[in-house]
Amino acid sequence: MKIQKFKKRIGLIGFGCVGQGLYDIVAANPHLGLEIGRICVKDKDKPRTLPAAAFTFDVQEVLQDTSLDILAELISEPDEALKIIRAALQQGKTIVSANKKVIAENLPEFISLQQRYGGVLLYEASVCGSIPILRTLEAYYGSEPLLEVRGVLNGSSNYILSKLHQEKVGYAAALEQAQALGFAEADPALDVEGIDALHKLCIVAAHAYGLLVHPSQVLHFGISHITAEAIDLADAVGARIKLVGTIRSDNAGNVSLQVIPTLVVAEDALYDVEAEFNGVEVNAQFAGQQFLKGRGAGSHPTGSAVWADISAAVRGYRYTYPKLCVTNASVVQPEEPITVLLHAPQSLTALLGSLQPIAVHKTEVSNQVIVKVQQEKLLEHQELLKEQGVFVAHLPESMPLAPVLEKFTAVTALLV
Ligand SMILES: NC(=O)c1ccc[n+]([C@@H]2O[C@H](COP(=O)([O-])OP(=O)(O)OC[C@H]3O[C@@H](n4cnc5c(N)ncnc54)[C@H](OP(=O)(O)O)[C@@H]3O)[C@@H](O)[C@H]2O)c1
Incomplete structure (x- = not known):
């Protein structure tokens, strides 16, 4: 069995809620072979919990530092985070991130960069904080x-x-x-x-x-x-x-x-x-x-997920996307209609004309209806519904509609 003699050094980019959480966890577990080697932040005037010498304000100093074994991207600016992850993967580095927006919007590119340059990207903390x-x-x-x-x-x-x-x-x-x-x-x-x-x-x-x-x-x-x-x-x-x-x-x-x-x-x-x-x-x-x-958020719960990713990456773990190569599935909008509650600040008449519901039940609350509608119609008009301030909630099929409606004495069913 190979024994690790030296600590793996982490380049930490971002020292806010999650970055500080990761720092605390690594500092509290020095026996586990990890240490924070460098920390990059943005604001030069912000008071910090560590001496000023611990920080750099130039992300290139972290990206180019060959003494670092792994990078943790934990910043709040998605555009900058995208550049950092991209640059790290183009250098074949190992990087972990908690940034769901950047991961969700750029996953195909990140997968192909990993395949091309051999780097590793893990992002457990981006989905549901501490839940693995x-x-x-x-x-x-x-x-x-x-x-x-x-x-x-x-x-x-x-x-x-x-x-x-x-x-x-x-x-x-x-x-x-x-x-x-x-x-x-x-x-x-x-x-x-x-x-x-x-x-x-x-x-x-x-x-x-x-x-x-x-x-x-x-x-x-x-x-x-x-x-x-x-x-x-x-x-x-x-x-x-x-x-x-x-x-x-x-x-x-x-x-x-x-x-x-x-x-x-x-x-x-x-x-x-x-x-x-x-x-x-x-x-x-x-x-x-x-x-x-x-816990889906918070300094230590999310820091714990980042820590787990770093520890796993150090041991050679990477995502293999096992279903990516074998799937024949495609994304569809289901054909069966769904039942939704709509509550609007103003009359729903014009919107119902656009949604073309299969059934409409008025409740005793004004501008509140329960409708059965095709999901593709909801998708088509979702921006309009949002612009008009309509609250939309799904009543699942497992919840029988009759008892819901019985609670509202003035409910009338209108078939359209
Ligand atoms: N908070 C949570 O519970 C949670 C849970 C899951 C995922 N996440 C994700 O984790 C990431 C970090 O969130 P957070 O809550 O820790 O944010 P945060 O508390 O606002 O901290 C952000 C950190 O990023 C630094 N930063 C921002 N722009 C930078 C730049 N251009 N270069 C270098 N450093 C920069 C900030 O520097 P300064 O200190 O100088 O301002 C700060 O230290 C986000 O992607 C978020 O979506 C957060």
Whole structure:
């Protein structure tokens, strides 16, 4: 057995929430053969927890330092992060990242750079913080066909939804609390518009189904237009609204993706994923259902995922994307209609004309309807729905519509 004599040196780029978390973990475990060799940050005037001499402000000093064994890209600027990851891979280096936006939007390029130059890119921390979902999908489910992967993938949206259900605070106050606690991204729109969850879902699709899906192809709604009435409706039927990302394959092996607020019932594993926690349910053809739950964000939980990637890379681990070469699947918009709750700040008449629903149920709340609609119509008009401030929530097929409607005495069913 080969014994490692020297510590592997990490070039740390970014020393914010996650970078500091990684630093703390590495510093607390000096016996494990890792050390932070160099740290790059941006702001020269910011007070730091380490002496000024520990930092550089020139990323090239880290990228060109041949004494570093591995790089950790943990910065908050996606454009700069893309340049750093690209430059590292073009030099055949090993780099880990937590940046879901950059990974989701550039994965095909990153895979081809790794193949061409022999470098390694790992990014477990980019999906669900501390939950080891990517390595589970790669290593354990690398062969088995998956029927569905779904989850609560965004901690700050989930924190806000928990507050709305439990404390009946307003949306703005709940968002402020999420930001104060450091759960929200620098740009909270990424969280509350469902974009962060969308990025994570696209990354999961590569490992779970071997599909490289660009985020722009996927139906996604967030929670920014949520209303107290929608929360009340969910409460009245014993459900909780969760922002759920789903990848599902049909009998023909075609795969659909969506991110949408969903009424989740108590029997559902996602029901008890509360506050900043994330949860992912994997439904495999032979293994059946499995569920992982954990902290989706935060300094040490996310730092722990980065640390796990660094340790794995040091031991020679790399993603093999086992399903990428064998998949015949393509991304489709499912043909069957779905039932959604729509609540708008103004009349929905014109929008319903565009959506051409199969059925419309009015509730006693004005401008709130439950409609059955083709998913491709939702995709086609998703920007219009968002522009008009409409809150959209999915009522899953497992939740029978009749009991939902019975809770609303004034509900009328209008067939269109
Ligand atoms: N926070 C979480 O819980 C969490 C969870 C999962 C994934 N992530 C991802 O992890 C990454 C880092 O997030 P964070 O929360 O740690 O961000 P953060 O607290 O805002 O810290 C960002 C760090 O990046 C540095 N930075 C920004 N632009 C830079 C540049 N051009 N060159 C060098 N350094 C630069 C900043 O430098 P200064 O210190 O000088 O400002 C700061 O140290 C993001 O991609 C985020 O999406 C975060």
